[in-house]
Each structure stands twice: as C-alpha cells, then as structure tokens.
Amino acid sequence: MSYPQSATDTVVKSKKAVNKNKKKIKSEKVIPYLFILPSFLIILGFLFYPIATVFYYSVQHYDVSAPYYNGFAGLENFVNIFTQDKMFVPSLINSVKWVVAEVGLQLTFGMILALLLNQTFKFRGFVRAVAFIPWAISGVLASVMWSMMFNEHMGVINDMLMKVGLIDEPMAFLASTSTAFGAVVIAELWRGIPFFAITLLAALQSIPNELYEAANVDGANRWKSFIYVTLPQLKNTIVLTTLLRVVWEFNNVDLIFNLTGGGPAHSTTTLTMYIADLAVHGSNFGYGSALTVISFGILLIFAVLYLKLSRYEKE
Amino acid sequence: MFTKNKKMDRILTLYLPLFMMLSFTLFPIYWTINTALKPEGDIVKRPLQYLPANPTVENFVYSWTNIGFATFFKNSLIVGISTVIVVLICSTLSGYALARYQFKGKRSFLLMLLCTQFIPRSMMIIPLFIIFKNLGLISSPLALIITYTAIEIPFTTILMSGFISNVPKELEEAAMIDGCTKLQSLRHVVFPLLLPGIVATGVFTFIYTWNEFLIALMLTNQQSKFTLPVGLSSMLGEFNVNYGALAAGSVIALIPAVILFAYAQKHLVNGMGGAVKG
C-alpha cells in the first residue's frame, strides 16, 4: 500500500526538484552579481572617476595654479618625461631601491618574528599583541617619533651611538645625502614588519605537524626542515603578501613626505614621492598624471608577471 | 647536561632574538611615552633623560583640552566604526561571490580591484573633492566613510574571499539540505566560522581609517570635523614643534589601536591565516 504511494511521492518530489533546480540555476546566475553589486557600485561611483581623470589628464596640460596653460597635450607629457625629465629615472631607481629594501627586509624580519612567535612560551598572547603595535601607528605619528629620535641635537639615536662610541659627533641623519635614505628605510621597516609577521604567523599555524615529524624522522635539522617543509608550505602566502606589499610600498609616501620631503638633494625622492610633490607643491596635475600612468603600467606589468612567474596557487 | 643544552638552545633560538626584535619594536614607543612625560624644557636638555627627571602629565592635559583632542577622537571613532560596518557588509558579500561562484566578469572584477591600488592617493584628491562638493558632503563624516570604504573594499574583498573559500562548501550544502535557505545557511553556518576573518578584516579597516591623513585633511573644511591625524598634525608648526604635546597626543591616539590589537590578536592571526592561504 504504502509502496506505490511513496513511489509517486518520489516522482512528484523529483519533479519539484527539477523545477526548483531550473529556478535555482537561474537565480544562481544572478546571485554572484547581486553579491558584488554594492562593492562594485561604490568603487565605480567613487574611485572610477578619480582614476579616469588621471588617464584623462595625462594627455592634457593641467596645472591648477596656471589654468591659462591648460589644454590638450597629446603625448607631450610622456615625451617630456622620457626625454627631458632629469628626475624621472633617478626617482624610479629610488623607487626600486625603496621597494626592494622595504619588502626584502620586512619579509626577512617578519619571517623571523613569525617563527619566534609561533613557538610556545609564557605570555605569548601578550607578546604577540605588543609586537604588532607598530602596524597600528599612523604615518603622522611614526614620522614624529622617528624625526625626534633621528634629530641631531635632541635625538636619542645620536646620544646612544655616541655613548657606545660608534660616532664622535652627532649626525643629522635625515639631512645628509648619505644617511637619509637608510634612516627612512629603517623607520618604514619598523612599521612594516608586523604585517608580514601576522600573515606569516597565521600561515605557519596551518602547517600540519606531521610534515615536521616526517622530516625529523628523515633526520632533517632545523634549517633543512625550514627550507624543505616550511618555505614550500608558505609559498602562496609569501607570493600574495609580497605582491600586495610591493604595490603598497611603491605608492607609500607618508613617511618619506614627513621625514625628508624627498630631500636632501632628492636622495629620498621615489617616483611616487615625485608625483606627490608635483601634485601637492607644484600643482601640475597633467604632468603628474602622465607619471602616474607610467607607474600604473609598471605596477600592472609587475603584478601580472609576478603572479605568472611565481606560479601562484600552483604546486 | 641535557637540560643545560636545551636551556642554552632556548635562549639562542627564542629569547635572545625575541628580545632583540621587541627592543626594536618597542623602543620608539618607549621614547614617545618618555617624551610625553617630560616638561617642555627637559625634552631638549642635555644630557638626555632616559627616564623623565620631573615627570608630569601636563602634556596630556594640554593636548586633550587645548587642541580639541576630544573632538578629533570622537570624529575618528565615528568614521572608523561606520567604515568598518560598511566595509564588512560589502566585502563579505563580494568575497563570497568570488570564493563560491564562477561567473562571467569575475576576472575583470578582480582586475578592477587590483587596479584601484595602483594610483597614488595624492592624485585622486581633487576629483574626490569635486564629487563630494557636488553631493554637498564636504566636511561630512559621510565623505570619509564612503571614500575609505571604496579604498578598502579591494583588499578586504580578497581577504574575505580567501577566508570564505577555507570554509568547507559541504557544510553549507548540508545546511541547505536541512531546509535552510541560502541566507539562513550563511547566517547560521558560515558566519560563525567566518568570525575570525571578519574580525581581522574589521581591524585592518579600522586601523586604516584611524590613521589616514591626506584624504581626511582634504575633504574636511571644519576644524570641528577633523579626525585625529589631521588634528595631530596641526600640532606641528613650521619652525616650532611642541614635542611634548605631540608625543602625548600620539600616546592617546595609540591607546584604542593597542586595545583593539590586544583584544583581536588571536582572531587576527587566525583570520589572516585563512585569507592568505586561499
């Protein structure tokens, strides 16, 4: 008795399910678009126009302080950048130096810190929170702290170096062409280590212990197990964080701007600092936009190549 | 013999390097607090005082009352918290779409996200100013909330999508078989698992808004609407810098961020882990 009924039941049910599935497929198609809609609209509404203006102004003479020169420029801005601009190449070189130094050092020290914080010891939670603090400090504050410490007359760094006997007389670290770049790199490094430490620590925690145990059985020492177990497991994390960091550091100027303003003698002027200077002091947005388009292109090519070459997400 | 070796090993591979790293991290903060506690004359006095000889809280009182710090603090909180809420809603949704669906335009959307990060902020100021002027939102916290949201969405979306893809899809499907609708399954099953990721994203966003200077300065034309970094920077004169008040202000500004970190560090580590693994 019950048997046929349940059979019809199943038939009805499956019919319903087919209908539902059809509906579902249709709605499934719409859902992702609905989900990205808010983000898409906000970016379109508030970032698209500013970014588009950069591309538009790159082929214009556009100087807010000299509106009488404004007008179509064609490729003139670009031609000038490559043929006449004495600042372009040096600032690009500084940018490369800046990015390599920052990302390289931040990654190295961030890795060391992550490996340390991954071990078990007393008050680990507290130590972790403390170690991450510099990340939470704004450019304004960080610049103030470091400019006080680097100061020639009241600076504690000079005081300590003299006490230890490394230098005989106070140095103006931020005002000398030979030390300014290094000084700013250290300040930014201080602020950048936690980002890597946090992300790498997170990734370290998800490495299965069995892998290490297996390596131990094979007689690997600490260094070997780091090279053959840890690093490969961290690859995707490292690739993604370094990529993001390269883009950020490339465009990051707040510490440079506040500590040295790009000087002395342009020794700390990176491409982005140069652009900021043109936009902020020179108000020459047309030329600045052309430079921005170039740096946009550089970053885009870098990002694509980097993801390809590093074989991100491929084992 | 064995224990001694082990102790030595612990010191060399853990305590010593940890101590060195932490001294580098903490020294500037110690020095700022030290400076904040000194009366003005003592700050530049030689020999330098590694501990304040005449400790005082006058700098804290001064920056809290005279500079209108309390107002800046409140403004920063309003902007920060609102931005976090909006960013979390948007990036959870879009992150979910990226993690769970294959759809046309997905790559373009990703590319769009990435491209927004390639333009220095200083070049976007005037267009942003014009947009918000036309909307009548100059000096309104809304202008900052919207701009920060737009700027933060790309990174937070990638963060969230990484985290969501780490939540097993089967869990969600199981929930739906149990008769949950999509949204219900999201709320009751996925959301709790996502909590660490949401905390991490929220902290990341909050810290950005708390510290952002250029846009806040440019889009605000009223002293009473300044956020903390803008208010702080007005303590930097051209030739004359009130280091004591500045240091005290810095310490005050640091407190919420530190509390947030102490509270969220566990989630932060787990949350970021999920995201960057994916």
Add this chain to the structure above:
Amino acid sequence: MFKRKWSTSALAMTMAASLALVGCGGSEETSSNTKEKAAPKSDEPVTITFWDENAGPERTPLWEEVIKQFEEKNPNIDVEYVGIPNKSAKSKYDAAIAADDLPDVGSVQTTWLPEFSIREALLPLDEYFEKSDINGKINPSAIEFNKKITQDNKLYGIPYAQNLDTIWIRTDWFEEAGVEEPDTFDEFFTAIEKMTDKANNRYGYTIRGGAGGSFQLQRLMFAYSGLDYFNEDGKPNINAPEHVEFVEKYLSYYEDYTPKSDITNGYKEMIAGFDTGVVAMVHHNVGSYGEHKKSLPEGSFKTIPLPKTADGKYVAEGGNAVNVAVFKSAENPDAAWKFVEFINSAEAQSTWNESTGQIPTNSDVLSDEWVQNAQHIKVAFEVYENPETKLYEPPFYLPDYRSILDSIVDPGIQSVMSGKMTTQEFLDEWAKAIEDSKAKYDETFKK
C-alpha cells in the same frame, strides 16, 4: 526600443526637474544675498570661516585669541577657525579653488596672490581698503607690492605680518676679537675670515647648502648687486657678472671658513650651528629669534641687516609677508572685511606679531613697548621704513618659480660647493630656467 525610449524620457524628466530645482534654489540664494548686502548692519547672526595657512601649537591659540576679541566687538559675527598645517596648506587651497569650495577669509602667502587672483578666487579689496581706517597705517610699500605682482594690479591681500632676512651675529665673540659688525659685503667677508678659528672649532659663518638654500642665496645675490630681477630686455639678471662674482666668492668660503657639514644644511642644522656656538654668523630671518633666545644668553647675540650694496643701499626681497584675503565666494564680504580690518588693527597685529616674532605692518604698533625692546624687530623696521631701501620683485607669478628653486637651484648649490659645476654654469642654468618659464608666461598673456 520602448524600454529605451521610456528610460530616456524618464531621464529627461528627472533632469528637467532637477534643473528647475537648481534654478529655484539659485534665484532664492541670490535674492537673499542681495538682501544681506543691502543691509550690512543688520544684527542677523553671520558666520564666516577663516583658514590659517600655518597652524601650529604656537599660532593656533593666538588666532583663537584674536577671534575671541573680534567676536566680542562684533557679537553678530561668528568666526570659524580652520587650522591647516603649513606643509599641506597650498594643496588644500588648490583643491578648494578647483572645486570652488572656499572659506570666506584666509591667510595667504604673498607668493600665492598672483596665482589665486588669476584663478579668480579672490575678491579685490581696493575699495574696502580705501575707505578703511587702516588705510595709510599699513606699510605702503608692502601694499604697493601686493598690487604690483598681480595681473590686474588690484589689491587682493592685506599684509598683516612681514619677515626680513637678516644676519644673526655673536656680539660677544665680535667684541672679544675686536671686529666691527659688518655693514658692507667687503666687511662681511673680512669678518668671516677673522672670526674663523678652526683650532677652537669656530667658524665665521655657515652656508645653507641643503633644502631652502636657494631662497637665501637669491636674497644675498640681489642684496649684493642691487639689481632688479629682470633687466631691460626682460631677461633675468640671475647670471649677471655681479652675481657670478658674488656667488663664486661666497661659495669659495665653504670648508675654509665654514663647517664641512654645510653642504647638506637645512634650516634646523644651520640654526643649530649658531645656537650651539660653532659659528659666529648665520644668515636667516628675524623669525628665528625665539630659537636663539632659548639657547644663547641674552646680550651675546643680535641681528644686523644684510650688508649694503656698493652704493650704500639696503635691498630686500619683496613679498616676504603673509596676508589676509577675502575669497570671492564669501557670502558676506562686508563681515569678512570687518575681520580683515580687525586682524590688521594695531591691537591685533601687536598681539599676533609679538608672540610669533614677525614684523608688524601697522605703523601704530611701532611705538609699542615690546617693539622698542626687540632689537631684531627694530632692525627690520629700519630696513623696511628706509625710503632708500630697494625692494626687488621675484617672478612669483611664474607657475614653476618655486619648483625651479627647489629642483634646479638647491641641487645646483650643492654641485658648486662640491666642485662638480662651475658658478657660471650653475647661474646660467638657473637663468635659463627662469627665462624659459617667463617666455611661456608672457606669450600666454600677450594674446
């Protein structure tokens, strides 16, 4: 098809509606505006915003004090202060002008006046000024200068504080060595030589080789030559033989009579050299008085004007002032002007300049006790009030004037000091940059 039509017409309707709205709003606004203008003495409460272009721990409280005094006298006017950090002030104004969202009154550097007026952001103040009580009290040469530098020769800003480049000297060292205070450039150079005592780590002078050195070098060059910025043919006098001669001699003192670290000296390093007792003379302006007072005992230092030209004249660079300007978009220009007037009253100028160490422009302040007791302010007054004093005009109106100084002249000074470039090459390069920029500018405005 239908859909598209429908949406177009909907769009048209919304646009029409919004246009109508805008139109209504606009006319209403203008009518209310005229009302206000017609009845300026109404006691209706008015709010004006004021932008301070150099906010800081020192100036912000001062402005708040000045505003408080003003509001007490004008109970119906409310002034809203906005303090902008010096570094970001120009770009903040730039964005505000580009978006046409400006304050009513703003503190504006003289070098910005030509540009802001061409961009039609400022309200001409000639009429207001003529009728005002402060007319005749504010330093006439500064007022004239502000008119001269704009395209239409109108007055767009009232200078409320001036600055002047001077030389700070260690009077105690000079007395000890029996050297007279230098009055001419020959005496200046001799003093540098005589005051140098390397065995005791003392130098006669310090050169600003780092950031900002260009401004100081330019002011010394023209003080030495007494030339105008441009010659009769409209070519810059930068590389005139007098200037080559001066710069060559001046920079040759580097290392022999000035500290080795001079090549990267910025403001702070240079002043520190003086304040810590390493150098006998330093070229800066009266504004650094406060710094010296902090570190050197009273009576051990004073300021003297830049040396005179060969024919005995003082030379000063025009435009070394800060002004208050009223912006065109001000809804209530009369109230705005009242505030401008008040800032320039003897009372307000006295309070403000005494605390900031700048030079008041209102002649009534001269008799104030604090001015009489401030040697550096008196020196500055002497120079500015001297009818023989020559004010030369740098071409602030050139849009890239500032960037030429920053990106060509500053590094150029370092190249000459380190022997990588000759003085002639350096000045030629500088002159050419100014010449090119001016040619382009002239071409635009001759049309």
